Amino acid sequence: MTTDTLSDNRLSLSDATAGExxxxxxWRRLKQNRAAMVSLVLLVVIAVTCLIGPYLLPWGxxxxxxxxxxAAPSLESGHFLGTDANGRDLLTRTLYGGRxxxxxxxxxxxxxxxxxxxxxAISGYVGGRLDSLMMRFVDIMYSLPFMFLVILLMVxxxxxxxxxxxxxxxxxxxxxxxxVRGQTLALKQREFIEAAHALxxxxxxxxxxxxxxxxxxxxxxxxTLTVPKVxxxxxxxxxxxxxxxxxxxxxxxxISEGTDMMQSAPWLLLVPSLFLAxxxxxxxxxxxxxxxxxxxxxx
Amino acid sequence: xxxNLLEIDNLSVDFQLPNGTVSAVKEVSFxxxxxxxxxxxxxxxxGKSVSSTAAMRLLPELAQTSGAIRFKGEDLLSVTPKRxxxxxxxxxxxxxxxxxxxLNPLQRIGAQIAEVLEKHLGLNRRQAxxxxxxxxxxxxxxxxxxxxxxxxxxxxxxxxxxxxIAMALACEPELLIxxxxxxxxxxxxxxxxxxxxxxxxxxxxxxxxxITHDLGIVRHFADRVCVMRHGELVESGTTGEVxxxxxxxxxxxxxxxxxxxxxxxxxxxxxxxxxxxxVRVRFALKKRLFxxxxxxxxxxxxxxxxxRGQTVGIxxxxxxGKSTLGRALLxxxxxxxxxxxxxxxIATLDTGSMRPLRSRMQVVFQDPFGSLSPRMTVGEVIxxxxxxxxxxxxxxxxxxxxxxxxxxxxxxxxMRNRYPHEFxxxxxxxIAIARALVLKxxxxxxxxxxxxxxxxxxxxxxxxxxDLQQKxxxxxxxxxxxLAVVRALADTVLVMKEGEVxxxxxxEEIFANPRERYTQxxxxxxxxxxxx
Numbered sequence: 001m002t003t004d005t006l007s008d009n010r011l012s013l014s015d016a017t018a019g020e021x022x023x024x025x026x027w028r029r030l031k032q033n034r035a036a037m038v039s040l041v042l043l044v045v046i047a048v049t050c051l052i053g054p055y056l057l058p059w060g061x062x063x064x065x066x067x068x069x070x071a072a073p074s075l076e077s078g079h080f081l082g083t084d085a086n087g088r089d090l091l092t093r094t095l096y097g098g099r100x101x102x103x104x105x106x107x108x109x110x111x112x113x114x115x116x117x118x119x120x121a122i123s124g125y126v127g128g129r130l131d132s133l134m135m136r137f138v139d140i141m142y143s144l145p146f147m148f149l150v151i152l153l154m155v156x157x158x159x160x161x162x163x164x165x166x167x168x169x170x171x172x173x174x175x176x177x178x179x180v181r182g183q184t185l186a187l188k189q190r191e192f193i194e195a196a197h198a199l200x201x202x203x204x205x206x207x208x209x210x211x212x213x214x215x216x217x218x219x220x221x222x223x224t225l226t227v228p229k230v231x232x233x234x235x236x237x238x239x240x241x242x243x244x245x246x247x248x249x250x251x252x253x254x255i256s257e258g259t260d261m262m263q264s265a266p267w268l269l270l271v272p273s274l275f276l277a278x279x280x281x282x283x284x285x286x287x288x289x290x291x292x293x294x295x296x297x298x299x
Numbered sequence: 300x301x302x303n304l305l306e307i308d309n310l311s312v313d314f315q316l317p318n319g320t321v322s323a324v325k326e327v328s329f330x331x332x333x334x335x336x337x338x339x340x341x342x343x344x345x346g347k348s349v350s351s352t353a354a355m356r357l358l359p360e361l362a363q364t365s366g367a368i369r370f371k372g373e374d375l376l377s378v379t380p381k382r383x384x385x386x387x388x389x390x391x392x393x394x395x396x397x398x399x400x401x402l403n404p405l406q407r408i409g410a411q412i413a414e415v416l417e418k419h420l421g422l423n424r425r426q427a428x429x430x431x432x433x434x435x436x437x438x439x440x441x442x443x444x445x446x447x448x449x450x451x452x453x454x455x456x457x458x459x460x461x462x463x464i465a466m467a468l469a470c471e472p473e474l475l476i477x478x479x480x481x482x483x484x485x486x487x488x489x490x491x492x493x494x495x496x497x498x499x500x501x502x503x504x505x506x507x508x509x510i511t512h513d514l515g516i517v518r519h520f521a522d523r524v525c526v527m528r529h530g531e532l533v534e535s536g537t538t539g540e541v542x543x544x545x546x547x548x549x550x551x552x553x554x555x556x557x558x559x560x561x562x563x564x565x566x567x568x569x570x571x572x573x574x575x576x577x578v579r580v581r582f583a584l585k586k587r588l589f590x591x592x593x594x595x596x597x598x599x600x601x602x603x604x605x606x607r608g609q610t611v612g613i614x615x616x617x618x619x620g621k622s623t624l625g626r627a628l629l630x631x632x633x634x635x636x637x638x639x640x641x642x643x644x645i646a647t648l649d650t651g652s653m654r655p656l657r658s659r660m661q662v663v664f665q666d667p668f669g670s671l672s673p674r675m676t677v678g679e680v681i682x683x684x685x686x687x688x689x690x691x692x693x694x695x696x697x698x699x700x701x702x703x704x705x706x707x708x709x710x711x712x713x714m715r716n717r718y719p720h721e722f723x724x725x726x727x728x729x730i731a732i733a734r735a736l737v738l739k740x741x742x743x744x745x746x747x748x749x750x751x752x753x754x755x756x757x758x759x760x761x762x763x764x765x766d767l768q769q770k771x772x773x774x775x776x777x778x779x780x781x782l783a784v785v786r787a788l789a790d791t792v793l794v795m796k797e798g799e800v801x802x803x804x805x806x807e808e809i810f811a812n813p814r815e816r817y818t819q820x821x822x823x824x825x826x827x828x829x830x831x
Binding site for chain 2: 190191192194195196197198199200201202209210213214216
């Protein structure tokens, strides 16, 4: 921080153009955090592998190798990570499962982000009666048991992967809305919001240009915490048999199946668990790193 | 010198930061004799607080200290942490600037004072209680035997500072370090606290290391003065010497940094620009759905009229309703009563019809850190109003106006791509002024625009405001608790207390000859005699 002196109004020209944006500043600090950077790289590797890996492997999602039922991992047979009880290649299935798990995580988180941020910002900014009304609706949604909601959706629409997206997204935005509303209530008191009013800026612009960008720090951190939560929720649903349908699979389904054969074929449990665990670890480290990088106090 | 109570010898403090080392204090030496008051004076960033915190060994881990701090011959920098804990709060104690946050909000004040006694004198709860009541009585808390069980939120700012003083005095220290103890308080409360400190000092015979940026206080309070700047000691001497015959340019500048000059009187035939009648603002304390809500009336029926080119000053202490009144006049708050701006009855306009008028009446707020969005560049901040009121301008035209506005407030236009956190307080205040000016307003509400700034910066901002007023024929409503600033800028003054006008009239008349008792009290407390 520059000190106030008599020459207060003069900064030298040479460093005048070297302004450092907040985003770049945060990125620089994130780069210094080794755990977060390793996590970021690993996440990218996992995502890319899940995307293109299945095309490089000789086995399809539902291809049965009649010569290898519950075969252990081996290099010779081409089943690098073994096969399941039906003779399907585990690596192939884990990568396909990763697509489902990661896409559920992305879509559900994105949905919760958009709804939650807008809902929370509007509720907090408008305040008064509307705020009470909107927040009571959130309370009601909270009080509905999640499983009840999912089962109800299943009964009405049948089993469908989009239902999982919808069900998880419909629940996850509640937390986000509360967080953003809290931020907004605090920001609303700040003088720059009042200055915007004095300039005659429209309410819509105040929300999008002043409130949301300043609330984005906690939001980003919460997003990285939501992603693992969503993956775990999907796994939980699939574990209970309410999730994705055969032959499609997800990490949760694979783990569920793996537990049945834990004694005779431990790799069926270990491989998908490892993928899931590494992803979640990475996300948590990345979340921590982002929180520190975006916190102005660490600057 | 064996009779020195505290001797600071060649003290340097460096902070290791990720982007290099910052030297906060550079080879500073001074000493305090028993029973005297030494004032450490400087502006923000001068290292005055860091040097005193170093004496308490309370600096953060990343600070590197060299030199020696001797308390009665014992080097505090090399004693064990255990020994240091025995000295802290016992032989040396400290009071801080923020009375609102220095007390634990979840503990009764009695328990917080008793903690010091239990720690250092080995008393138990029951033994400590009468002593705590005695201490509270000494620092002037009314009904101490009842107040001892209060929580901090039940006390006013001044009372909390008294509790902090009681805590610091609990073990009858030989040295009291007071770090800006009155800065956050209203002037009348400030005067009471200073009188209390003086009184307690003569009773206990303790030395006081008084850290402040306010030279007015120093002149009345200190025996000796040390002036610091950029971590260096530039001048020291007795108060009489330093004020009577300052040796260093910086000291001279600080002493002269009182707002000077007077506003040139305006033509009294100028038309009225803003007129308000019986303005009232109330806040709901408790909103109830089906019953009548409870209200607090912050502004209670105020009449006001400002001519074109005039500056009206509003003076008052915190809670007087002066800022609320200002916001109501700009229609940033709902109010009752009539407000006319240039003939338009704006009290009844809705948001949409108010918008075109907004470019003609602008505002500059107090807090240079809170009034700029931290995620917008300076250029974006300044051009925002242009986007609203002149949507026909293209990017380049907007940019040209931003550059012009920045030059007007004496900032380098090349800095428009930077973010607010890279600027000092005074620079941010200039940015806020540029944001208002870019719309070419006729009326400017200045809500304590200089209160958060150092004196020397304050003077430059005041000069800027004065120049801009002349150049653009601006009309100001200047809200401040700082009488010296108002005196330098305003044609007429309104003194407010508890939402009502106590006294109003021509600035010179009011300052020369205040009629109401409250105004007289304010003037005395603010040492305006010294500032003139």
